[in-house]
Amino acid sequence: MVKAVVLGAAGGIGQPLSLLLKTNPEITALGLFDIVNTPGVAADLSHIATPAIVEGRLPPNDGLKATLTGADIVVIPAGVPRKPGVTNHDLFKINAGIVKDLATGIANFAPKAFVLVISNPVNSTVPIVAEVFKKHGVFDPKRLFGVTTLDVVRASTFVAEINGAPTSAPSVVVPVIGGHSGVTIVPLLSQSSHPLPSSVSTEALAALVKRIQFGGDEVVKAKDGAGSATLSMAYAGAEFAGKVIRALKGEKGIVAPSFVAQAADPEGAKALAAELGAELEFFASNIELGKEGVVKIHSLGKITEGESLLVKAAVPELQTNIKTGVTYVLEKYEAEEKNPKL
Numbered sequence: 343m344v345k346a347v348v349l350g351a352a353g354g355i356g357q358p359l360s361l362l363l364k365t366n367p368e369i370t371a372l373g374l375f376d377i378v379n380t381p382g383v384a385a386d387l388s389h390i391a392t393p394a395i396v397e398g399r400l401p402p403n404d405g406l407k408a409t410l411t412g413a414d415i416v417v418i419p420a421g422v423p424r425k426p427g428v429t430n431h432d433l434f435k436i437n438a439g440i441v442k443d444l445a446t447g448i449a450n451f452a453p454k455a456f457v458l459v460i461s462n463p464v465n466s467t468v469p470i471v472a473e474v475f476k477k478h479g480v481f482d483p484k485r486l487f488g489v490t491t492l493d494v495v496r497a498s499t500f501v502a503e504i505n506g507a508p509t510s511a512p513s514v515v516v517p518v519i520g521g522h523s524g525v526t527i528v529p530l531l532s533q534s535s536h537p538l539p540s541s542v543s544t545e546a547l548a549a550l551v552k553r554i555q556f557g558g559d560e561v562v563k564a565k566d567g568a569g570s571a572t573l574s575m576a577y578a579g580a581e582f583a584g585k586v587i588r589a590l591k592g593e594k595g596i597v598a599p600s601f602v603a604q605a606a607d608p609e610g611a612k613a614l615a616a617e618l619g620a621e622l623e624f625f626a627s628n629i630e631l632g633k634e635g636v637v638k639i640h641s642l643g644k645i646t647e648g649e650s651l652l653v654k655a656a657v658p659e660l661q662t663n664i665k666t667g668v669t670y671v672l673e674k675y676e677a678e679e680k681n682p683k684l
């Protein structure tokens with residue numbers, strides 16, 4: 343029996359993600375929560391002949407509590423997406439509060455659930471969830487994941503394209519490490535399961551890295567004001583959630599990149615920090631999943647000089663992003679303590 347919950351289930355990502363989760367035969371209960379439209383989304387999905395019993399709830403009458411109660415895995419795509427001209431900094435101003443509130447709900451009603459954060463900016467929203475959980479005494483670093491799978495999916499697709507073998511895309515595995523925005527996204531193309539042809543020029547390689555780092559911009563531009571990636575994100579979110587569920591059910595040896603608290607595996611984190619030349623509270627790298635969540639944080643292994651430069655550029659940006667999330671929550675709590683009416 344697995345209960346999965348989607349917070350922000352009526353949105354551009356939330357709806358197709360809920361559809362894909364409804365088609366996952368391991369999921370027996372699917373709880374959908376949003377501030378709008380979830381009863382309709384749930385009614386629609388409930389007619390699909392798969393095991394999950396679907397329920398859609400709204401905020402009134404303890405909707406969040408009822409949705410979260412009994413959850414094994416909670417996926418959060420709630421929050422505003424980018425449009426042309428809107429930066430991650432702009433998103434933070436709105437999404438930080440949404441994520442803090444939802445994390446408070448999870449801390450109260452599903453403190454043991456695995457939590458998968460999609461809401462942007464992931465590099466800051468994951469630290470927000472961690473701080474809220476710490477405040478409530480329920481933080482388990484092994485159970486919190488920033489979803490960076492879309493970067494991995496993009497890398498697989500683009501590498502297959504360059505290799506002239508688009509049908510190979512599903513089997514192309516490229517570790518993408520760091521975080522989930524711009525220069526913090528570091529694809530380790532030298533470790534691709536399907537190496538790039540030696541004929542690929544340095545310029546073409548740099549362009550490929552840039553395309554993976556700024557793949558989100560490509561979609562925002564093409565959607566022309568209608569938001570950011572939703573369908574590919576739903577696919578990526580369902581992929582990662584599927585892996586977490588397989589691990590939860592006892593499958594061993596599942597490895598995938600995710601942005602996780604380094605406290606989840608202090609030994610692994612130490613080796614990784616030595617490679618990075620910095621200790622970060624959160625970082626995306628390959629992690630092994632197990633019944634309790636993160637089992638092992640993998641180190642980077644052999645990387646090229648060019649990749650090493652990309653890591654160097656990512657680290658300070660990540661440090662700033664993480665601090666932004668942590669500071670936001672600490673200042674909010676401080677203000678609430680001074681003025682309990684807030």
Ligand SMILES: NC(=O)c1ccc[n+]([C@@H]2O[C@H](COP(=O)([O-])OP(=O)(O)OC[C@H]3O[C@@H](n4cnc5c(N)ncnc54)[C@H](O)[C@@H]3O)[C@@H](O)[C@H]2O)c1
Pocket residue numbers: 349350351352353354355356375376377378419420421422423424433437440443444459460461462463464489490491492493522569570571572575
């Ligand atoms: N991690 C990634 O790789 C990745 C990829 C794409 C988009 N995103 C991010 O995902 C988020 C959602 O994107 P979208 O395109 O689905 O946006 P959207 O506006 O289409 O949907 C967001 C949904 O969240 C809901 N919502 C808002 N406040 C809420 C609250 N307090 N509780 C519950 N639900 C609430 C809205 O009602 C809406 O239905 C954005 O922040 C976007 O930047 C992340």
Ligand SMILES: O=C(O)C[C@H](O)C(=O)O
Pocket residue numbers: 423424462492557558559561562570571
């Ligand atoms: O770029 C965005 O704003 C959305 C998302 O993070 C993406 O990578 O597509």
